[in-house]
Amino acid sequence: MIVSCDASGLEWRTALFLSQDKVGIQELHDGVDTHDDNRRRYKLGEGKAARTTAKIFLFKLIYGASAYSYANDPDFTHISTKEKFWQGIIDKTYEKYPQLGAWHVKLVQEAIETGKVVIPSGREFVFHDAANPRERPKILNYPCQGFGADIVMVARISAYRRIKKISDEIKFVNTVHDSKVNDCPAKYLDIVAQTYYSCYTDLPTNLSRMFNIDFNVPLDCEVTYGPNLGDEVTWDKELRPVLKGDKNQCPSCGELFNSTYAFDTHRHGSFGKDRRCMTLEEMTEKGMAKNDAGFWISSKNPLY
Numbered sequence: 001m002i003v004s005c006d007a008s009g010l011e012w013r014t015a016l017f018l019s020q021d022k023v024g025i026q027e028l029h030d031g032v033d034t035h036d037d038n039r040r041r042y043k044l045g046e047g048k049a050a051r052t053t054a055k056i057f058l059f060k061l062i063y064g065a066s067a068y069s070y071a072n073d074p075d076f077t078h079i080s081t082k083e084k085f086w087q088g089i090i091d092k093t094y095e096k097y098p099q100l101g102a103w104h105v106k107l108v109q110e111a112i113e114t115g116k117v118v119i120p121s122g123r124e125f126v127f128h129d130a131a132n133p134r135e136r137p138k139i140l141n142y143p144c145q146g147f148g149a150d151i152v153m154v155a156r157i158s159a160y161r162r163i164k165k166i167s168d169e170i171k172f173v174n175t176v177h178d179s180k181v182n183d184c185p186a187k188y189l190d191i192v193a194q195t196y197y198s199c200y201t202d203l204p205t206n207l208s209r210m211f212n213i214d215f216n217v218p219l220d221c222e223v224t225y226g227p228n229l230g231d232e233v234t235w236d237k238e239l240r241p242v243l244k245g246d247k248n249q250c251p252s253c254g255e256l257f258n259s260t261y262a263f264d265t266h267r268h269g270s271f272g273k274d275r276r277c278m279t280l281e282e283m284t285e286k287g288m289a290k291n292d293a294g295f296w297i298s299s300k301n302p303l304y
Contacts, residue, residue, distance in 0.1 A: 001186050001225055004232060005159070005196040007152060007178035008220040014148040015062040017217040018119070019103035023096060028218050034058070041096070042089050044079060053079070061093060062100070062144060064137030104140055111139045119143045120213050121150040151219070152178045154206055158199045166191055181229075191249045193223040193235040247295060253277040258295035262288070265298045 012034070016024040027034050039045065039054040056075055070076045070086035080086065094101030111117050111130035117139065118124050125142040129135055159180060163170055170188055174181040184192050200221040207215040226232035246259045250266070255277070257263040266283050269275040278286070289300035 001184050001189065001227065002229055002232065003182045003184045003189060003192050003223065003225045003235075004229070005180045005221050005223050007155070007200070008222055010148050010151065010178045011059055011062060011144060013217050013219060014151060015100065015103075015144050017215060018143060018147060019097075019100045021097045021099035021103075023098075024100065025217055038093070038096075042092060057089070058093070061090065062140065064104075064140035107139050107143060108136060111135070117143050119147045119150075120211050121147060122211075123147070123150070148178070150211075151203070151207060154210060155199055155203055155219075155221075156180055158202070158206060159196055162195050162199065163192060166195070184225075187254055189225055189235070190254060193225070194249065196221055196223050250277060256295045258291060258293075258297045262296050262298045266296065 012024070013028070015021075016028070024034070027037070033051075035055040035058065036051050038058060039050050042054070042057075044050050044054050044057070053075065057070070060069070060073075067083040067085075067087035067090060070089075071081050071083045076086070107117055108130070111127045115128065115130065116124050116126045123146045125139075125146065127135055127139060130139060156175060160172060163172075163182070167185075167188060169185050170192060171183040172180065173183045180196070182192060197220075200219045203219045204215040204217065207213065223235040224232035225235055247257065248260065248263055249256050250263060253266075255266065257266065265286070265288060266278045267275060268278050268282070283296065287299045288296055291297050
């Protein structure tokens with residue numbers, strides 16, 4: 001089975017952190033669909049296709065797109081071919097996200113004055129002709145792309161270390177941009193998917209520690225699986241219990257346990273000889289039970 005993990009909205013979240021835009025960050029914390037909100041706000045049309053247009057518009061903007069580029073891009077000409085129209089949308093976007101606009105101005109000024117731009121991970125991007133307007137897209141693009149790559153690097157290392165502890169049967173077979181791809185036996189699907197989500201939940205803390213910063217933007221991912229890359233479906237994290245604290249999942253049988261003690265209780269036999277998981281019947285006969293959250297506990301509370 002193929003299991004893939006992709007970062008969610010990496011470019012936008014990276015730009016929000018680097019610019020510290022208060023409105024954009026608050027939208028993430030509040031669960032606002034930024035692209036759909038912008039679709040309505042800028043009157044870019046109705047439906048899913050219009051939301052996609054709003055999404056592409058925002059991504060192009062954070063990489064330095066101009067009114068001219070929108071007016072001549074086939075993805076946007078069905079809305080308007082007038083530069084004045086698109087400049088109006090650009091201005092409205094910077095009004096909504098003022099720190100983003102200020103950061104873009106600051107990047108260009110820094111590149112002109114120092115000949116380079118430095119990002120929190122320590123990467124330096126050198127620009128020999130920063131005053132040339134044609135350099136602006138590069139000046140805005142490189143810091144965002146570069147720090148995005150650093151974020152994924154930390155996520156990839158964290159996922160590799162955690163997943164290799166589950167089983168050597170799980171292979172890392174590919175990684176492109178913000179994706180990680182595993183060849184994974186079906187019995188490990190849930191625990192691998194949950195591990196990826198846990199990695200991205202912990203990622204802001206790990207980034208803060210690694211780069212000595214306060215990474216205050218939530219990060220997320222999407223996990224898909226299937227017999228091949230062409231037939232993957234999304235793993236629904238809403239249907240799976242979250243593993244926090246001492247809660248865990250057995251990599252062999254896939255059952256969920258409320259504690260390490262409960263996990264150890266369900267294991268039977270001698271180490272190195274006939275050690276195995278108990279069957280569901282055996283666990284029940286031993287007095288183990290599932291709590292209301294679906295996790296096995298070592299014994300049922302007699303008061304309930």
